[in-house]
Every structure is written in C-alpha cells, then in structure tokens.
Amino acid sequence: MPTYLSPGVYVEEVDSGSRPIEGVGTAVAAFVGLAAQGPLNEPTLVSNWRQFTSVFGDFTGEAYLAHAVYGYFLNGGGNCYIVRVGRNDDSEPLRAELVVKADEQSEPVAKYEIKALGSAPLTEPLEIEIADATAPDGPDGPGEVNPETFDLIVRRAGMEVERHGPLTVGPGKATATRVVNDASQLIRLSAVSGAPAVRPLNGRVALSSAPALPVSLDATDYVGDSAARTGFGGLEAVDEITMVSVPDLMSAYQKGWIDLEGVKAVQLAVIAHCELMGDRVAIIDPPPDLKPQQILDWRKNGAGYDSKYAAMYWPWVKVADPASGSTILVPPSGHVAGVWGRNDDTRGVHKAPANEVLRGVISLGCDITSREQELLNPEGINCIRSFSGRGIRIWGARTLSSDPAWRYINIRRLFNYLEESILNGTMWVVFEPNDDALWAKIRRTVESFLVNEWRKGALFGLTPDEAFFVKCDRETNPSEGIDAGMVLCEIGVAPVKPAEFVIFQLSQFSGGASVLE
Secondary structure, three states: OOOOOOOOOOOOOOOOOOOOOOOOOOOOEEEEEOOOOOOEOOOEEEOOHHHHHHHHOOOOOOOOHHHHHHHHHHOOOOOEEEEEOOOOOOOOOEEEEEEEOOOOOOOOOEEEEEEEOOOOOOOOOEEEEEEEOOOOEEOOEEOOOOOOOEEEEEEEOOEEEEEEEEEEOOOOOOEHHHHHHHHOOOEEEEEOOOOOOOOOOOEEEEOEEOOOOOOOOOHHHHHOOOOOOOHHHHHHHOOOOOEEEOOHHHHHHHOOOOOHHHHHHHHHHHHHHHHHHOOOEEEEOOOOOOOHHHHHHHHHHHHOOOEOOEEEEEOOEEEEEOOOOEEEEEOOHHHHHHHHHHHHHHOOOOOOOOOOEOOOOOEEOOOOOHHHHHHHHHHOEEEEEEEOOOEEEEEOOEOEOOOHHHOEHHHHHHHHHHHHHHHHHOHHHOOOOOOHHHHHHHHHHHHHHHHHHHHOOOEOOOOHHHHEEEEOOOOOOOHHHHHOOOOOOEEEEOEOOOOOOOOOOOOOOOOOOOOOO
16 A cells, blocks of 8 residues: 555556456367478477478378378367477488479479488588589680580589589480489489480579488387477477377387387377376377277277376278378377367367267278177277268267266366366465455456356356355365465366267057047
C-alpha cells in the first residue's frame, strides 16, 4: 500500500483475486524414425507435409516415417516434432549431378553423375568446373578451338588440381566419360540419363554426400541419451508433446537390424519416457504379419506391457506408396495420432478417439470378426476394422493398463490435460502469503476452470457439485504444512467414460384389448 502525503486523486490497479486457467494443447505428436536427410537427433517442429519434405525428404520406400507423418496430417493432425535417428554411412562416396541443357531456359536433356574416388569423406571439398576448352599451342601460336568442346576442371578448396580437355559429348576418343575416367585420380564420370546431345553449360558444381538411409541401427539409437539430447532423450526438453510414435522401429525389425527383444526394449523405453514425463501417451505398433491368435499371444506373452501411458493398435494399414507406385502395409500409429488430433479439435480430449474413420487407408493387413475382437479387446489391443458402407474405423479405445480406473485412453489424456493446465495456470501462487485469502483464490481459480470443462461435457454430473470438488482450507493446510511452506489443494473430478458396450433389451409382450368409446 503506497503512502499518500499530498492531497489529490489517486488511481490504483487492484488485483481482482481471480486468475483464469487456460487449457493447454492436447494434440502435438512426436515421431521418431528414419529419413534420407535432415538433422540427426534434433527435435524439429513441422506444421505441414510440405515443410516435412523440405527438411527430411519425401517417401523413400524403405522407411515408414514419411508415411506416418503423411497419415498424421491427412487425418487431421496439427503440429508435430520429428526426430531423425540413425548413423550416416561414411562409406558412401561424395557425389554431384551435372545437368546438361542447351541454354539456361531450356529443359534438361541429359545428366552426368560425378562420384569421388574413395569412401572416406574429404577434409577439403571438391568442385567440378565446366569451362571453355583451352586452345592447343601450335608453331604459330594458339590454334582454333571447337565451340562444342569443353574442359572439365577439378578444384580442391578453390585450387585447380586436375584439368581434362578438350572433351566432347559425342562418340570418339575425346568423349568426356572416357577421358576423365582414364586420366582422373579423383573422380569418376558417368551419363545417368542417356548420351548428352549438347555440351554442358559453363559453371561449377560441388560434390557432397548423397542423402541416404542409415545402413545399421540398434535399440540405443532410438532410446538415446537425455543428457546428449539424442533419441527419446531429445523429447524431454519439449513440453508441448502429448503423444509419441516410433513407426520405423518396425522397418528396423524387418531389415534385421533389431530382433523382437530389441523391439520390446525400445517400446519399453518409449513407455518409460511417457511415464517419466507424465504428460504424453505412447502409441505402440505391433510386429508385422500377425494373425489374431499371434497378436494375442505376442501381447500376453511376448510384450506383456502394463501401462496407463500407452495404447496399441492392430492390424497394419495398407496405403499408397508414391516411391514404388504401388501399395504398402505400414504401421498404424501415424494415422491413429492424426485421428487423436482430429478428435480433440472436433469433440474434445474427453471424447474417446474411436469410431472414427481412418483417412487414406485402402485396406487392412488382416480383416477380423467380432468374435476375434472379443479376445483382443479385453487385452488392450485396439482393433482397426472395416465396416460395409462405413469405411475403415478405429474400433477400440483402451490403454495397456490392467487398472480399471485407467482403462480408457480418453480418461488418461483428459487427466494429462487437466493436470498440465492447472499446473501452468497456478504458477502465480508460488511465494504468495500462505493464508486463508490465498486458499480462497486457489479454490475460485480451479473451480472456474473445472466448471468450464463440465460445461464442455468432459465431466460427469448434472451439476458442478456432482462433477468435481475443490478443497483448499485449514483442514488440508494445517500449521505443520504452512511452516514447511506448502499449500495442499485436493481436487476430485468425475470423468465421462465412453459407452463401449451399448445394450438394447427387447422383449415381446401381448397387447391388451382396446376399449372403443
């Protein structure tokens, strides 16, 4: 309170005592996988498909990351973080591509591929320069030069180290590929799209490592190190993430880099990561080519996961593969994450992300029946099913937890949302005077937030008193807690659970005789 010594009118800004809580985002995915290019072990924010291709490249036909991200955006997902894992292949030589045109405005007519000799990366970069041919010296001075010929110059760190020419593009002893490959100690030249019809235009091109997928991988590449911010450890520094998918764990398994024990080790690591963070859920992919009895046996005896921070979806889904021009079976986690995001935007995080159409899916790896799902659903395997006239839909909404209180995905994700929102919205309480006035402010702030969630349909009950309670008073904050600098606020909520089993009971009865009036 300021001290007033001079007569006059004063205006003061007074705290109203109520601090609104804003809900946090619930639909930000993280994908860990393989890509042909892009930063390694660095969580990179991606907001659309074009941004993903510009940073990490297009479909490769050998990895599932691009398919997962494409399915995520196609099914309604928003922002996501990409972590590219793996190790670059140091045995891959440096390359460059030389495009042959008639002039700058013309379309390319052919291409040369230039490859550095040796597999070790060069400490100083190589550059290839195309220049006008040097005229040969004669008895009377320099001779005439054919304008269709050219010189190919190899430079290292800007200095000329080799010169080959004059070269031609037609057949003969002076053909560029023949002369360079016979004489050069640094490069090899080959025509990759037909024999050139015209000489290359003058200019320079640098040799660099060609984008390529890693040639080996193990479980430690996925798990990473939180101190070094590699693998899953790099995701610990990103608070916005709410779901985690590792689609290329299965591509590593199919390539033989990781066995089933390695698959289990990585999936246990991602589940542990989600449990440690407490604000995200792992979407687990099962191994490929499993039948209903096999996936049941793998779930119960092979994997045996028990976590309220994980969910599993089966079977794999068939999508179009632009890289091969055909269709391909891919893990469903990327498409499912997109459905989670779409469900949060249209209905809310409290709605179970099930009975929703999977966009972009042509068919399923295995069509299952209701009898088969009766065996899988109680074990926490969320089935994806095809219904006549209703498309391909997610037909399950369970976690991998054996605790009935955390059986459903929407309950876990709703509590993640409530906990994170209340945590961020009550940071102002720290270091405030710990008295009855503060407790009343906390009650009003939390109750206002929960009333809004109840009105959205996230909480069960006809009145707010049935939906939740907030207790922060002298009973929850005795003198011992006050002396320890602690404020304890007890909150209880009644979440809305999904109608998983809808039962209509029909019976036959005899109608009574009607009375005519």
